[in-house]
Amino acid sequence: MKKQAIEHTRLLALSLLAGEDMYGYQMIVELARRSNHTFDMKEGTLYPVLHGLEQEGFVEAYRKQAPTGRERKYYHLTRKGEHALREEEAAWKRYSGAVNDVLRGGAEAV
Amino acid sequence: MKKQAIEHTRLLALSLLAGEDMYGYQMIVELARRSNHTFDMKEGTLYPVLHGLEQEGFVEAYRKQAPTGRERKYYHLTRKGEHALREEEAAWKRYSGAVNDVLRGGAEAV
DNA sequence: TTGACATACCTAGAAATACTATGTATAATG
DNA sequence: CATTATACATAGTATTTCTAGGTATGTCAA
Numbered sequence: 001m002k003k004q005a006i007e008h009t010r011l012l013a014l015s016l017l018a019g020e021d022m023y024g025y026q027m028i029v030e031l032a033r034r035s036n037h038t039f040d041m042k043e044g045t046l047y048p049v050l051h052g053l054e055q056e057g058f059v060e061a062y063r064k065q066a067p068t069g070r071e072r073k074y075y076h077l078t079r080k081g082e083h084a085l086r087e088e089e090a091a092w093k094r095y096s097g098a099v100n101d102v103l104r105g106g107a108e109a110v
Numbered sequence: 111m112k113k114q115a116i117e118h119t120r121l122l123a124l125s126l127l128a129g130e131d132m133y134g135y136q137m138i139v140e141l142a143r144r145s146n147h148t149f150d151m152k153e154g155t156l157y158p159v160l161h162g163l164e165q166e167g168f169v170e171a172y173r174k175q176a177p178t179g180r181e182r183k184y185y186h187l188t189r190k191g192e193h194a195l196r197e198e199e200a201a202w203k204r205y206s207g208a209v210n211d212v213l214r215g216g217a218e219a220v
Numbered sequence: 221t222t223g224a225c226a227t228a229c230c231t232a233g234a235a236a237t238a239c240t241a242t243g244t245a246t247a248a249t250g
Numbered sequence: 251c252a253t254t255a256t257a258c259a260t261a262g263t264a265t266t267t268c269t270a271g272g273t274a275t276g277t278c279a280a
Contacts, residue, residue, distance in 0.1 A: 008209060009267080015213050025228050031212065038208035045267050047230060070275060072228070089213060096206045098148035099118060102141065103125050103199060119238075135257050155238050157259060176256095180246060183258070 009049050011092055012039070014077065014085040017059060023072040024050060050075060058084050119159050121202055122149065124187065124195040127169060133182040134160060160185060168194050 016027050016034075024046055031039050053059045058081035066072050077085070126137050126144075134156055141149050163169045168191035176182050187195070 012209070012212055019215055023228080024230095034212045034215070035208035036211070038204055039212070042268060043229075044231080044269070044271095048267090051230095066227095066276095068227090068276060070228075092209065092213070094148055096209070098145035099122070099202065099206070101146070102122055102144045102149070103202070105129060105144070133257075134259095152239060153258075154240070154242095154260080158238090161259095178247060178256090180257075182256095 008088075008092060009041070009045060010053065011085075011088040012041070013046065013049055013053065014058065014081060014088060017075055017077040017081070018085060021074045021076045023074050025072075027075075053081070056084075057081070118198075118202060119151070119155060120163065121195075121198040122151075123156065123159055123163065124168065124191060124198060127185055127187040127191070128195060131184045131186045133184050135182075137185075163191065166194075167191075 012031060013027065016022060016030055022030065024043070028041050028043065028046060031041055050059065050061075054061055054075070057078060059075045060078055061073055061075050063071055064074050122141060123137065126132060126140055132140065134153070138151050138153065138156060141151055160169065160171075164171055164185070167188060169185045170188055171183055171185050173181055174184050
């Protein structure tokens with residue numbers, strides 16, 4: 001009924017690729033696992049985002065044969081992408097920290 | 111250039127009203143203060159959200175004269191709204207926890 | 221061997237959310 | 251008296267994510 005709120009798709013995608021190269025389908029499965037199924041990202045969400053990241057030079061794609069004989073499209077995080085990841089992580093920390101401050105009634109300084 | 115990502119407007123609005131009744135303009139100023147100016151919510155964002163919350167019965171509005179003589183529209187969190195706030199808070203904790211799990215490379219269970 | 225299911229990629233259109241821009245009006249201030 | 255801050259509001263736009271659909275290949279049970 002209500003749309004699931006996954007707004008930080010880019011951050012999550014970049015983060016997944018930080019450890020190893022992955023292909024789209026794998027990223028979706030991996031994300032569900034790492035988030036204990038809190039995130040159930042849709043293909044219609046991820047693929048356009050990956051294409052965008054590629055256009056911006058944050059990831060590079062290459063095709064590789066799977067052991068099954070099937071071809072997969074792997075994504076590799078570039079140096080530029082690593083930099084973007086660090087920035088997005090910092091933005092997330094700032095953002096989530098601010099939400100928590102507000103929930104606690106404000107970082108009453110002092 | 112890039113839009114600021116304030117996605118949890120409802121949660122933030124409900125949270126602000128948890129302590130005391132507030133009017134819209136005050137909420138924007140208060141939110142900026144409590145978040146150390148991380149959140150600079152726009153009136154075009156808040157007012158429609160407040161109207162929605164009112165329609166759902168989460169807040170009740172009443173008009174009151176300010177000491178300045180000017181009329182303000184105060185919002186009060188209803189019992190139903192308090193319940194909604196607790197749910198949104200729980201959702202936020204689940205969501206932010208999951209993001210952090212992914213950033214750390216997954217809640218590898220152990 | 222064939223039909224179902226999981227894997228694997230992709231895009232178009234709809235829905236949700238927040239922003240920009242604008243309008244109105246009053247109080248305070250220089 | 252003009253400008254700025256306060257205070258509320260809406261219309262239209264932009265962005266993000268979802269739904270829904272399409273294509274194709276590998277696996278496995280009946």
